[in-house]
Amino acid sequence: MLNIFKKIKSKKADTPKPSHSAKTSFNERYDCFQKLLSDNNLILETIADMEETLLGDSMVDMNYVNSKCEIVEKRVKNIIDYLNSLSNRKYCDLYEAFEKTDSVIKEALAKDVEIPKTDFTIPFEDATKEMVNSVGGKNANLGEMKNRLSLPVPEGFCITAYAFKRFMDYNDLIHKIDISSVDTGNIEELNMASKKAQDLVLKARIPSDLAESISDAVSELERKIAHRAVFNVSVRSSAIHEDAEFTFAGQYKTVLNVGPDHVISAYVEVIASLFTSKAIFYNKSKGFQQKDMVMAVGVVEMIEAKASGVMYSRDPTDEERHGIIINGVWGLGKYAVDGKVESATHVVSRDLPGTILEQSRPVQHFMLLCGLEGGVIDVRVPDYIRRRSCLTDDQAKTLAGYALMLEKHYGKPQDIEWALDLKDNIFILQARPLRIIAKKRSRRSPTPLPGHKILIDKGQVACKGVGAGKVYLVGKEEELKDFPEGAVLVGKHTSTKFVTVMNKASAIIADVGSPTGHMASISREYGVPTIVNTEIAMKTLKAGQEITVDATDGKIYEGRVKELVEAEKKDTSFKNTPVFCLLRAVLKKIAPLNLVDPGDEERFNPQHCETFHDMTRFAHEMAMNEMFTISDNSDLGRGKSLKLVVQVPLDIRVIDLGGGVENGSSKITPDNILSIPMKALLKGLTAIQWPGPPPEKKGFLSAITCATVDPKADKLFSETSFAIISKEYMNFSIRLGYHLQTLEAYAGDSINDNYIRFLFKGGGASDDRRVRRTRLIKEILERIDFQVSRTGDVLDGRMTKYDRTTIEKQLGIMAKLTAFTKQLDMTLFNDAIVDWYVREFIKNHCADM
Structure with missing residues (x-):
């Protein structure tokens, strides 16, 4: 990234001849970047939807889980491809991480119910509750009661799940019957699918080995109850999941008072009942897949x-x-x-x-x-x-x-x-x-609760729920170390580092952020009620103030609202359905974010990408880095560039990647610029006096202004500055004599895409004055919500996930900062002057921040 700084020269470089190939290369890279951003957003939105579903109150079926996993898998693979196209295949290690995670998810989605290989029939006296996968829930319970509790249970035997498998395989019914795509909301479609499936079962043949086993078991049962005047049986369903967490009460068929010669035909009837309309509806509504529908059967002496x-x-x-x-x-x-x-x-x-x-x-x-x-x-x-x-x-x-x-x-x-x-x-x-219906706590309507003052009623819900506690304002990330248990975290903008206190936080509020952003995803993973984009929380809420965050209706109340906190208790028993268990399992390889700090060189790499979210975060971060160095290219000047005529002492040439300049423009002025970030920057560049010192002051300040303008200022501004732009994108390398700064920005409609990146190095003054200059810029940037790192006289600042209006506003301030700090290191002879310049800039240009 810093290679570009090695090219700073003290004299004007010759402008190379235009070359169409350079522009094509820029366009190709930008196209990959755009596609990566689009897929990045779709991934985050899909993850957010899956997490909301897991935390929500609505049932889903396997079509939902499969389709969402397919979207994420495909888009993550895409962004890895785009990143490697951007970087000349620098990140091929990501493919290995992808394959490892993808294989775990696919294995979970393809996992079948385990059907142990057993005899086709098992007598009740050999059955226990541990044998559910062999004999089904009802039979397992009958065996348990008979053998371990010595309760009076009728004699009988189980026709096992392995027998069901034999029957289905023998007739190829596993492939002939397909109810996976049936829309249970369409009764006509449901009935047609049911009739087709049942007809296939009822017309199927019993394998001879299975028929022989059933006949032998019937004879043995008749011998056991020979004292009965009449030997008849009931043939009862005992599906694998029946009479367990889900009762399946009344969903399947029981054939009563069956004679010994009709047991096999009754067995087939019970198998067919697996596919009645009501049984299909129940299975799908409870989240079971077709492969989970396994039917064992009980043959029980008929009690008259x-x-x-x-x-x-x-x-x-x-x-x-x-x-x-x-x-x-x-x-x-x-x-x-x-x-x-x-x-x-x-x-x-x-x-x-x-x-x-x-x-x-x-x-x-x-x-x-x-x-x-x-x-x-x-x-x-x-x-x-x-x-x-x-x-x-x-x-x-x-x-x-x-x-x-x-x-x-x-x-x-x-x-x-x-x-x-x-x-x-x-x-x-x-x-x-037996499912007990706990006392229901009535949920209040979304209208404001009377008698409770609403402090904030704006923002976007990122994670639903209600939390109450005392406000803890977080201005800097290092303040998280003192975060108290049960407090409400209130920050200027979202940060993935908030994860460190999510186990303590009762709720999270941020002035800026996205419901589909990384931190929002972590909030849902931890189940922390979260509202973002309130805009005014940091100004409105006071440290230590007790509040209630209603992240269901999007309101923040003064004090602890007891009825809201208590009303949040709800029945979540349906969350134990198989589909929710599977959704929960696959999300563990999709949603958690382990790569939270791009500055952690030991962990922020492909080798530590354990989830699809990790890969998405890593690819997005590296893609921004690659685009940031787009101007670090020896062929830059050979692109087809247009000179920008503007009333500032800079030689600016523009390379349009598409949509950044009016079509047919021959003479480029700011009016011809369509690029959102470039237009915002130019507005700031032309709104401040160039070059000039601050207004003359007496005494202390007179010493500050004595050397602000170099006599050879015109020569210092004579090197070419290049701006690579599109409608939403800008990469602007500004040469200011001995200084070079690169400013990159994306300003579109999606908050997840938007960012500003700023890199600065240079100066012709002594080391201490150059360091003071970077300290001055760093302090100003931090005042306007940039995250900044400084090494000597090199600055690297960024802000991400702000709305377009804020990005434009910040670019205007950055432009003014560029003019304001030009050659300023020559005047910065002590730290007090640095402090004065910081205050002056903030007062004059950031008063409304």
Whole structure:
């Protein structure tokens, strides 16, 4: 970058002859830069959307995750290509980092449900809750209750997930059935996809080895329950994810009272129910992919129930109530779970075991019974039992004991199905987790809360949420080391270094910044409520003042607003869906930003790029560096340049990359300039007197002005300064005698693209005066929000991610600073004079900053 400074000469260089090839080279590099910026923004916007989705309240499906990952993957690869085109393939190491991260993400997206290789059938006595991936959730729970809790569970066996795989592979149904792109919001499309999938299953053939295994298991089950007068079974779904975190209640088919010769056909019916419209909708709405839809099946001895029902170990609508709720109906339990008839109810105390707290005995007119030739029949309830409870108090107490035992074993409330046979034997048919609906805290409307003063109601939300605490103003990054726990960080502009206190911050506010910027992404990663672009927070808020940041409605209130803080508590149970778990997993390789400090040479390199965000940040930073040195080119003057006629003592030549100068212009004046940053700079250059000292003062100040203007000033300004411009871009190398400064800027509509970069070196005075000059410039730049590093008399300053208006304003100030500090080192004979010049410049040119 500093090679250009070695070319400073004390006499005018000959202007080389124009060459079209140089301009073409500039255009090609600028085109790559523009494309890189565009893809950089799309990447950051996509990451922001994914993070907001992860933190938000809306469900998404796998199409969302796949499409977003594809966008990021493609665009990151693009910006690596563009960066290497800009830099003559200087950063090929980025490809290795990219491939490593991309492979991890693709592996996560392609990961299938693991189906262990097992026998096609497994008896209940060999099943436990650890075998979910083999026998499905319902079967695993039945085996667990039978073998580890010794609860009364019917005899039966599992047709395993491995059997399902065999069936699907044998008929090539994995490839024939595709519901991944079905729009669940389009009922017609959903029904058509469902019918097509079910038809394929129902017409499929059972492999002979699977059919033989099922037949053998049926025979063995018949031997076990030979004491039963009639041997029939129920064939029940037991999908891999069923009866676990997600119940899938009522989504799949159960075939009741099946004869031994019809078990295989009933098995196929249950497999087909995996693809009913409601099952497809449920799976997709809960974030499951088609590859997650694996169906094991349970074949259970049919209990000829005189009564059956459902039991909750806790009240699902009120976590504070302490009763066990038992609902029951006469006959088979299907009418209870389907709500076809009103159930009788017993509420048994949890605190005083055996105490009946409540009872209800509605009249039941119809019930469902096993048919003599299979299947079920609907019959009238006999008059003598119609008004009676289907359970005695003692039976209700026994069931309540089972409920407490199951809740203790599984460590969470349970939803339990039970049956009572003709001999009054109780059976547990199913147990699964019961979701408790916590008390809802009503979210207030977005209108301002009455009785609470709004301090700021402008800005953009970068991370939703509510945080309250005392204001901690951050003017310089080194102040972060004293950041207190629970404070609200308030800064002039966003900084990735804020990450160091995000585990302490209750909220973040910045006057300047972008919701899709790097820090905003980190805020979402840490879940810190963040508002950016408030413009006035640093001026409005006072250190130590307690405030509440509502980063949902974009308002900042005075004091702690209790109702907002409490209302923020919300149900996030849906965040455990498979799609959210996968989104969370892939985001760990996409969103985190580890490269936070470009000045850290040991870490800010391709070898430390661990995520796509790291690669994006690195490529963006290096691309700006490459563009900054675009004028560091021995062929610069040979480009097709136009002389700019302007009333300043500079010989300026313009190279237009496209859109920077009016078409057809032959005589270039400031009026012909269309480049946004160049126009802003010229406005400043022509608004200040050239060259001249400050107004003459008496005494102390008279010594300052004595040597401001060199007698040979005209010669000192005679070297050519080159400006390479486009509509939004400018790279301007200004030669001021012994000094050289390069000013680069981008001023467009996207805040993420905008920046100013300033590099300065030179001076004909003594070392101490040159150092004072750079100190003066550094202090002024820092006053106007530049980040500046200084090594001797070399300055490197930058400001990034400001809106276009601010960039234009700052360029005008930079232009005035250029004229103001011309040859100033000749007058800077002590530090006090430096301080005076800083105050004068700020007072005269930065009063509104």
